[in-house]
Amino acid sequence: TWGMYDEIIFASDSRLSAGYRWDCAQKIFPIDGPNFCISFAGSADFAFPCIFQFQCMVKNYPKFSTGAAPISLMVKDFITIVNQLLGLVDDRILAQFNSTTFLVAGYDFSNGEMYGKEIKYNKTSRKYEKFDFGGFRSGAAKAAIGFAGEGYQDFFSGLGKLVAKRKTELNYEPLEVLAEIIYKQGKGSTIGGSPQLVKVYRHRNYLPYAVKKNKEEGAALFGRPLLDYEKTIYPIISINDIPSGQYLTYPMSKNNKVRSQPGSLVRNKKK
Secondary structure (H helix, E strand, O other), X not given: OOOOOOEEEEEEOOOEEOOOEEOOOOOEEEEOOOOEEEEEEOOHHHHHHXXXXXXXXXXXXXXXXXXXXXXXXXXXHHHHHHHHHHHHOOOHHHHOHHHOEEEEEEEOOOOOOEEEEEEEEEOOOOEEEEEOOEEEEEOOEXXXXXXXXXXXXXXXXXXXXXXXXXXXXXXXXXXXXXXXXXXXXXXXXXXXXXXXXXXXXXXXXXXXXXXXXXXXXXXXXXXXXXXOOOOOOOOEEEHHHHHHOEEEEOOOOOOEEEOOOHXXXXXXXOO
16 A cells, blocks of 8 residues: 555465465565565466566566666566466466466656556456556545455455544555454455565565564464564564554564554655
8 A cells, every 4th residue: 555655565365275275375575676566366376487487587687686677667577477478378268367466566766656556367358467556545645555356345345444433544454454354264265374464665675574463373474374483583563453553573672663643654745
C-alpha cells in the first residue's frame, strides 16, 4: 500500500495446495539490485520458474543488476519472460497457468516515484499484461492496493469496516485484515499458513519481517517457522498486538517499537 507514506508493504499467506496443503511457501520475492518485490497467487509450478528466471536475468544484465534501469522497463521484461515460459508449456489447458497472478511494486530510481502493477492473464489477447492497482482512501490519505488470489471481497469488505471503526488513516490495517482471513481458514482452504511481510522503502531498500500471531507463539520468516534455536536479524511483528501499539521487536535491540498514529507520521510533501 502507499499514498502519503514512504513505504510499500507486501503481505501474503504461505500455503501451497495441489491436492495437499503445505504451509511453508515463500510467496514474496525481493529482487536484488533494483530492490523491488514480486509476489504471486495461483500456480507455484508456473510462478516459481517465472520469478527465478527473472532473478537470473537481472543478475546477468548490469543495467538491471545495478538498479540503473527504470522499474517499468524491468517489469516489461518480466512480462516478456512470463509470456515466453507460458508459450513453452505443451498443454496450457492441463497446466492452467493462466490462473496465476503477480504483483510487482517498488520505487523508480529516476524520479523516486512508487511503481506498482498487477500482472495477470488477459483472455482476449491470451497473454499476460499489466494492470494498475485499485485505489483506497482513508481519512486524508490515498493509497493503492494490489490484491491477488482468493478472498478479494472478504479482504476489502473487512478493510473498509476496520478503517471506519477506527476512524484512522491507513496504517497496518491491510495486514491485520489479511492475517485475520488467513488465521480463520480451515485445513481444506487454499489460503493458510503464517502471514509473511516485506517492506520496500523510498531509499530503494527492502526489509523482510518475521511474523508471529501473538507474543507467545513462535515466529515465521517468509512462511517458514523458525527453528527453536534459530535467530533472526529481522524485526519481528506480532499481528494480534498491533492495536495495542506494542507489536514490533528488534532481536538485536532491547527497544520495542511503539506504534505512532498515522497523523503524526512525517509525510513526503511534493511541490
